[in-house]
Amino acid sequence: MSVKVSNKLNNAFEGALAGGGDPATSPLYVFGPFLKLIVVAGVARITFGASVWLVILTITVVSAMYRLVMRWVTDGSGGSGLSEEEFGSWAVKINAAITFIEYTLTFLVSMSAMVTFIADRLPFLNQSIFGVEYRTFVAIALSVLTGWMVNRGPKVAARTFGPATGGVLVLLWVMIGATLWQRGFHLPDFRLEAFQGEYFHYTLAGYVRILAVMTGIEVFANLVAAYDGTDEMRSRLAFNSLLIIMGTTAATMLLVGPVILDVSDPTNPGVSVFTQTMDVLLPSPLPYLGTIVGIAVLMSASAASAQGLQNLALGLKKRNYIPPNFGQQNQFDVADKPVWLEVAIVSIAFLFFGTNEETYLAVYAAGVFILLSMTGWAVTKRLIRQMRENFALKRVFLIPGTAIAAALTTGATAIIFEERFTEGAWTYLLFIPVLYVGFSLTRTRLGEPDPVLDYLGGLDMALLAGFGFGQMAPAAASAGKPVATREITWEPEPIERSNWRNKHVTIKKIAVLLDGSVYAAQALPAAKRICQATGASMTLLSGVKSYSHGPQEQFHADIAAREKYLDSLIEQLTAEGYKADKAVRIGSIAEVTQTFVKSAGIDLVVTTTRGKSGVKHWMSGGVSSKLMMRLNIPVYLVQGDQPKDLGRKPEKMLVALDGSIASEKVLPYARALAQAYGSEITLLSVPQIPETENYRAPAAVIEELRAEAEAQMTNFLEAVARALEKDGVKTNILVKGSRPATTIVETAEEGDYDLILLTSNGRGGFDRMMMGADSERVVGNTDRCVLMMPARSN
Numbered sequence: 001m002s003v004k005v006s007n008k009l010n011n012a013f014e015g016a017l018a019g020g021g022d023p024a025t026s027p028l029y030v031f032g033p034f035l036k037l038i039v040v041a042g043v044a045r046i047t048f049g050a051s052v053w054l055v056i057l058t059i060t061v062v063s064a065m066y067r068l069v070m071r072w073v074t075d076g077s078g079g080s081g082l083s084e085e086e087f088g089s090w091a092v093k094i095n096a097a098i099t100f101i102e103y104t105l106t107f108l109v110s111m112s113a114m115v116t117f118i119a120d121r122l123p124f125l126n127q128s129i130f131g132v133e134y135r136t137f138v139a140i141a142l143s144v145l146t147g148w149m150v151n152r153g154p155k156v157a158a159r160t161f162g163p164a165t166g167g168v169l170v171l172l173w174v175m176i177g178a179t180l181w182q183r184g185f186h187l188p189d190f191r192l193e194a195f196q197g198e199y200f201h202y203t204l205a206g207y208v209r210i211l212a213v214m215t216g217i218e219v220f221a222n223l224v225a226a227y228d229g230t231d232e233m234r235s236r237l238a239f240n241s242l243l244i245i246m247g248t249t250a251a252t253m254l255l256v257g258p259v260i261l262d263v264s265d266p267t268n269p270g271v272s273v274f275t276q277t278m279d280v281l282l283p284s285p286l287p288y289l290g291t292i293v294g295i296a297v298l299m300s301a302s303a304a305s306a307q308g309l310q311n312l313a314l315g316l317k318k319r320n321y322i323p324p325n326f327g328q329q330n331q332f333d334v335a336d337k338p339v340w341l342e343v344a345i346v347s348i349a350f351l352f353f354g355t356n357e358e359t360y361l362a363v364y365a366a367g368v369f370i371l372l373s374m375t376g377w378a379v380t381k382r383l384i385r386q387m388r389e390n391f392a393l394k395r396v397f398l399i400p401g402t403a404i405a406a407a408l409t410t411g412a413t414a415i416i417f418e419e420r421f422t423e424g425a426w427t428y429l430l431f432i433p434v435l436y437v438g439f440s441l442t443r444t445r446l447g448e449p450d451p452v453l454d455y456l457g458g459l460d461m462a463l464l465a466g467f468g469f470g471q472m473a474p475a476a477a478s479a480g481k482p483v484a485t486r487e488i489t490w491e492p493e494p495i496e497r498s499n500w501r502n503k504h505v506t507i508k509k510i511a512v513l514l515d516g517s518v519y520a521a522q523a524l525p526a527a528k529r530i531c532q533a534t535g536a537s538m539t540l541l542s543g544v545k546s547y548s549h550g551p552q553e554q555f556h557a558d559i560a561a562r563e564k565y566l567d568s569l570i571e572q573l574t575a576e577g578y579k580a581d582k583a584v585r586i587g588s589i590a591e592v593t594q595t596f597v598k599s600a601g602i603d604l605v606v607t608t609t610r611g612k613s614g615v616k617h618w619m620s621g622g623v624s625s626k627l628m629m630r631l632n633i634p635v636y637l638v639q640g641d642q643p644k645d646l647g648r649k650p651e652k653m654l655v656a657l658d659g660s661i662a663s664e665k666v667l668p669y670a671r672a673l674a675q676a677y678g679s680e681i682t683l684l685s686v687p688q689i690p691e692t693e694n695y696r697a698p699a700a701v702i703e704e705l706r707a708e709a710e711a712q713m714t715n716f717l718e719a720v721a722r723a724l725e726k727d728g729v730k731t732n733i734l735v736k737g738s739r740p741a742t743t744i745v746e747t748a749e750e751g752d753y754d755l756i757l758l759t760s761n762g763r764g765g766f767d768r769m770m771m772g773a774d775s776e777r778v779v780g781n782t783d784r785c786v787l788m789m790p791a792r793s794n
Contacts, residue, residue, distance in 0.1 A: 010228075015241030019223045021165045021304055022106070022216030023245050025297050027172060027252045029113040031273050033358040034209040035266035043202045048261055049188030050195065051206035052253055055213060058412065059250055061405040062217060062372060063242055065379050068402070069221045070235035072382065094374070096321065097435035098367045099312055101428070105364040106305035107143070107346050109212075112357035114298035115139045117291050120275040132351065139355045140347045146299060147343040150306040151336040164297035169245075171293045172252050178281040179255050188258050208416045212361055213249050215368045217242065218375065231503060306339045313338040320446040321439040362420040366428060369413040376406025390598060500667040501723055505603070507534045507672060510636075511541045511596065513589055513607040516565050520608055523638045524569070526785060527606045528578060529649060530636070533676040537579035539600065540566045543592035544584060559584060590626040597631060604669075606636040609779060628760045628775075628790050634669050637779060637786040650754035650785070653681050656744050659716050663759045666789035667720070670757050673787075674729045679754075682732045683720055684747055685713040686740045710735050741777035748784045757787040 034051070038044040115135045119125040125135040194203045220242035227234040256277070263280045264273035274294075278287040313335045317327030330336045353359050380402045387399070417425045512527045514520045527538050542562050546555055566582040573580040583600075585592040593605060605627065627635050655670045657663045674681050687709035717733035724731040737743030748756050760775055779786050 012237050012240035012244060015220070015223050015227070015238060016169070016244040017165045019219040019241060020169070020216070020245035021297060021301050022219070023213060023249050024165055024168050024172070025110070025113075025294070025301055026213040026215060027249060027256070028168070028274050028294050028298070029109070029116070029272070029357050030210045030212045030361070031257065031260050031264075032266060033361060034206050035261060035264065035273055036358075037209060038202055038206050039261075039266050041202055043199055044261060045189075046191055046199050047194045047203040047206055048258075049190050050203045051210060052188045052257055053190050054203070054207045055210050055253060056250055058211065058405075058408050059214065059217075059246055061401060061408060062214065062376070063239075063246055065376055065402050065405040066217065066221050066242065067235075067239050068379050068383075068398070069375065070224050070238050071232070093321070093436050093439045094432065095371065096312065096316060096439060097432045098370055098428075100309070100435060101431055102364070102367045102371075103305040103309040103312065104342050104345055105360055105367065106215075106308075107302050107342055108349055108360045109357050109364050110298045110301035110305065111139050111143055111146075111346065112350075112355045112360060114142070114295050114302070115355050116272050116357060117275065117294045117298065120271045121288070121291055123270050126270060133355070135355050136350050139350050142299065143302070143343050143346050143350075146302050147306060147339045150303050150310070151330060151334060151339050152332050164293070164300035167293040168297040169248055171290050172248050172256075174286070174290075175256050175278070175281060176251055179259050182281065183259060185255070186258055187254055204415055205419055208362065208365065208412060208419055210253070211369065211412055211416075212365045213253065214372070215365060217246060218368075218371060220245075229502065234502065306342060309338045309342055310335045316439070320443045322442055324446075360424070362416055363424040363427065366413060366416045366420070366425050369409050369416065370428070372409040373406060373413055376402060376409050380406050500664045503668045505668045505672050507536050507603045507669075507676075509539065509600065509602050510536050510604045510606055511539045511593065511600070511602045513593060513605065514540050514542050514566065514569075515589065516542070516562060519610040521569075522610070523606045523608045523636075526636060526638045528573075528576075530604070530606065530673075531578055533649075533673075536603070537581070538573070538606075539596075539602070540569055540580060540582045541589075541593060541596055542566060542582075542584050543587050543589040545588060546586050559586075590630055593627060594630040597633060602633065604634055604636060605631065606638065608638045628788055631790055634666070634787050634789045637788060639783050639785060648754055650677055650679055652751065652753045653679050653755045653757060654684055654744070654748050654751070654753040654784075655681055656684050656740070656756065656758040657717065657720065658685060658740075659713060664720075666757050666759050666787070667724075669787060669789060671724060671727055671729055673755075674724075675727070680730045680732070681724060682734055682751065682753070683717045684734045684736075684744065685717055686737045686743045687713050687735055741775075741781070744778050745782045748782055753784060755785050755787060756782065757789070759789045 035044065038047050038051075115125070115138050118138065119135050125133065125138060127134055193199060220238050223241060224231075224234050224238040227237045229237070259281065260273050260277045264276040266273050268276070275287070275291065278290045282290065313322065313327040314329075316322040317324055317335075326337055327335045328337065349360075380399060383399050383402060417428075507530065510527060510530060512523050514523070530536060531538055544555070544558050544562055562584050563582070566584065570580045570582055583596060585596060587595075596602065597605065607627070650673070653670060653674060655666060657667075670681060673679065687706060713735050714733065717735065721731040721733050734747065736747070744756060744758070747753070756778065758775070758778070775788070779788075
C-alpha cells in the first residue's frame with residue numbers, strides 16, 4: 001500500500017488553508033480562560049500586555065526556528081524527523097505517544113469550543129437534565145457524527161469541512177478591520193511591574209493560558225513535502241504559509257485582544273468573550289455569521305484530528321508499533337477503529353468532566369510544547385554540530401536564537417506542568433510511558449518491518465499524522481481541491497513522495513584524484529567523458545605527504561614534481577577543449593579531498609580503485625573506502641581493468657536499491673547522468689525474506705515469503721521507474737537473486753552494464769552490503785565503473 005497525495009499545493013495561501021486550521025482558530029477560545037484569571041484577580045491592567053507580548057516573542061522565535069527545520073527536513077517529517085535524526089529512535093516513540101494524546105485533546109478542545117459557540121446563541125443548552133448539561137449531549141452527538149464522516153474517507157471530510165479555515169481567516173481580519181476602524185491602532189501596554197511581586201505569577205499564568213495559539217505551528221514544517229519545486233522553493237513556500245497564519249493570529253492577539261479585554265465580561269458563563277466582542281464590533285448579522293464560521297472551523301479541527309489519528313495508526317501499523325488489526329482499513333480505505341476509540345474517549349470525558357474547553361486547554365498545550373521543546377533542542381544540537389564540522393559566522397548568530405526558542409518552549413512546558421499538574425498535566429507522566437512501552441513491546445513481538453513498509457510508515461506518521469494537532473487537508477478544499485488529503489490505494493508509489501524526486505543535481509565541478517602514477521591517471525578518460533556530457537570543469541587534485549623526519553628538500557622536490565606533472569596534464573586537457581585547473585595540497589589524499597570538496601564546491605569526485613602499486617585498494621581500506629567515510633558527495637570509481645574502455649560512454653547503468661530512503665540518495669545522480677548521456681537505467685533489487693536464528697521453515701513457506709518479497713520490491717521499483725520515466729529516462733526494473741553483492745556483480749557482467757550506482761550505507765535487504773562488507777565485494781569483484789553515494793550525504 002502507499003499513501004498518495006491527491007494534489008500538490010501551488011502557493012503559500014493554499015498551504016495556509018491546508019495547515020492553518022488549528023492556530024487560526026485558537027483566538028476564538030484562548031482569551032476566555034486567560035481573562036477570567038486576570039480579571040477576577042484584579043491584575044488585568046498590569047499583566048495583560050506583558051503576557052500577550054511574551055506570546056508574540058514566543059511565536060517569533062519559534063517561527064524562526066521552524067524556518068531552519070523547513071530547510072533541513074524536506075521529506076515531510078518536519079520537527080519529528082529532525083528529532084529522530086538528532087536524538088535517535090526513542091524520539092519517534094515519544095513523538096508518537098504525545099501525538100496520540102494530542103489528537104484526542106484536539107478533538108476535546110475543538111468540540112468543547114464549538115458547543116460553547118453554539119450555546120452562545122442557544123443559551124438553553126447550558127441547562128441540565130439528570131445532572132448533565134444539554135450541551136454535553138450535543139457534543140457527544142456531534143462527535144459521533146464527525147467520526148462517522150471521517151470514517152467514510154478523506155474526500156467526504158474534505159467536502160464537508162474544507163472551506164472552514166478560509167472562513168475563519170476572513171472573520172479574524174474583519175475583526176481586525178473593525179477594531180482599527182472603530183478604535184484606532186492601539187497595542188497592549190508592556191509594563192515592567194508585571195514582572196514584579198505578586199504580578200509576576202499572574203503574568204506567567206496568563207502567558208501559559210494563551211500559549212494555545214501556538215498549537216499547530218509544527219504542521220507547516222510537514223507541509224514542505226506537499227509543494228512542487230526545489231527543496232529551497234518548497235521550504236520557502238511552507239514558511240510563507242506559516243507567516244500567513246501566525247501573522248493573522250499575532251495581529252488578532254495584539255489588535256483585537258485589548259478590545260476583548262475592554263468590552264467583554266469573562267465572568268459571564270453564558271456567552272464566550274469572543275462572541276461578546278463580535279456583538280460589539282460587528283454590525284448585525286455579521287456576529288451570527290461569525291458564529292457559524294467558528295462552529296464550522298472548530299468542527300473541521302475535530303475532523304482533522306480524527307484523520308490525523310487514522311494516518312498515525314496506519315504509520316504505526318506499518319512500522320510494527322501497534323497490532324495490525326487496530327490499524328486495519330475499512331471499506332473506505334481508512335483506519336476506523338482509532339477514530340471510534342477517540343470518539344469513545346472524548347464522549348466519556350464530556351460526561352465526567354464537562355464540555356468547558358478550559359478543562360482541557362492547558363493539558364492540550366502541554367503536549368504541544370513538549371514536542372516544540374524537542375524540536376528546539378534538536379535544531380540547536382544540529383547547528384552546534386554543523387558549526388563544529390564547518391565553521392560559519394552565521395551559525396554563531398543562529399545558535400543563541402534557537403537556544404532562546406528551545407528555552408522558551410521548555411520553560412513554558414515547565415510552567416504549564418507546575419500550574420496545571422493536578423488538573424490533568426500529570427496524565428502525560430502516565431500515558432507517555434505506557435504508550436512508549438506498548439509501542440516497544442509490540443515491535444519486539446512483531447519484529448522489524450520490511451524496509452518499504454517502514455519507509456511508508458514513516459511517511460504516514462510524519463507527513464500525515466504530523467500535519468498538526470487539529471488541522472489537516474480538508475481545510476484546503478476552500479482553495480478548490482483537497483490539497484493535503486491523501487488516499488490509501490493498493491498501488492505502491494512511496495518513492496514519488498521521497499525527497500529524491502524533487503532533488504535535481506547539476507554536475508558543474510569535478511575533482512580528479514591523481515598521485516602521479518599511471519594507474520591513478522586512468523581516471524582521466526572517464527572524467528573527460530563526464531565533462532563532455534555535463535559541461536563541467538575539472539580540478540586535478542593531488543596530495544603530498546610532509547616528512548616528519550629527514551630533509552625538507554625532498555618534500556619540496558616532491559611538490560614541484562607533482563605541480564609539473566599536473567601542469568603537463570592541464571596543457572593537454574586545455575588543448576582538447578576542457579576547462580581544467582589544479583590543486584596540490586599537503587596531507588593524505590583522503591584528508592585533502594575532504595577539505596577541498598567543501599571549500600571548492602565540488603559536485604563529484606573521480607578516482608581509480610588502484611594506487612601506485614596497481615593493486616585494488618578498496619578491499620584493504622585504501623583511499624576509495626576512506627573517501628566514502630569522509631565525503632557527502634558521490635565518488636566515481638574507475639576500475640582500470642579494461643584500458644580500452646576507460647572513456648567509454650555509459651550507455652547502460654545499473655542502479656541498486658533496497659527500498660530504503662538511504663539507498664534512494666543515489667537516484668538524483670543516476671537521473672542526472674542518464675539525462676546527460678542519454679543512457680538507459682535498470683533498477684535492481686535483491687528480495688530478502690526474514691531471517692531468524694535457527695529458522696527452519698518448510699520450503700513452501702519460504703517460497704511464499706520470497707514471492708511476497710519479490711512482489712513488494714517489484715512494486716517499489718515500478719514506482720521509482722515511473723518517476724524516472726516522467727523525467728525522460730528510459731528505465732527497466734529487475735528483481736532477482738538472494739545475495740546482494742554477488743547478484744549485482746553477476747547482473748552487471750551478464751547485462752554488459754557500463755556503470756553501477758549504489759549507496760554506501762543503507763538498511764533492509766541490503767543491510768550487510770550497505771554497512772560495508774558487501775559494498776567492498778561489489779567494488780572488489782567487478783570490472784565495471786561504480787558510482788558510490790555516501791549514505792551520510794544530505
